[in-house]
Amino acid sequence: MTRQPWGLMAEFASADALLAAARQVHEAGFERAEAYAPFHVDGLAEALGFVRNRVPAFTFLGGLLGGAGGFFLQWYSAVVDYPVNIGGRPLDSWPMFVPVTFEMAVLGAAFAAFLAMLAANGLPRLRHPLFAVPEFDLAMRNRFFLCLRTDDPAFEMQRARELLQGLHPMRCVEVPA
Structure with a gap:
């Protein structure tokens, strides 16, 4: 029996590519997409659909x-x-x-x-599934990541994989649970 992954993650080389990808993912109906960048990307929260917090x-x-x-x-x-x-x-x-x-x-x-x-922010969180992905340490240096979570109501593995591949990322990997 194989476990369902925690999500699918795409890696982008620039902040502009991440921002464009986040907009397309949100327009496709994904509500719980997460983006990771080594610095603040202006407009990224709005592109993902984040409006306000409490x-x-x-x-x-x-x-x-x-x-x-x-x-x-x-x-x-x-x-x-x-x-x-x-x-x-x-x-x-x-x-x-x-x-x-x-x-x-x-x-x-x-x-x-x-x-x-x-x-x-869901803290303190000592373990996050993204920490198991070897490439994710680049998020602190020079890479930009977009992750689609499997607990998103719009998530369907094949559709999500096709959507991410259509965004032309550097690589697309499954995030183990």
Whole structure:
């Protein structure tokens, strides 16, 4: 019994070739295609159909919760838990709570952004099927790769192989599962 591969991967020599291939693959209906390049390729995410992620929303929510938590902690300790009347000021004088509230909002936003980024990228991932392909180490140097995953709803082995071969890659290999 042979195991189904994780995907099919094509290797391209230039960023322009990768970008054109990504557009054609997305137009062909592949939703989970992945591209790998040694540097940022402008427009590649859009060519693959990536629109938005939720990291900014989680960052805002983390900042809001951090700021509210910092404010509540100060308010509770100054008004409810240990009220001290100093110089006739009101116990809940909010201007003195602003610096810590701001710092806690920034800290909460930073933690939320970091955790959301890790979750959105599926990290930490110590093993990835692409690491088993010997040619893939060139993705960090001078080659560009486009991978069609077998868990994509549009994936059918023969159709995917013909599509990738029609893009004129340097080579096309199966990625073992």
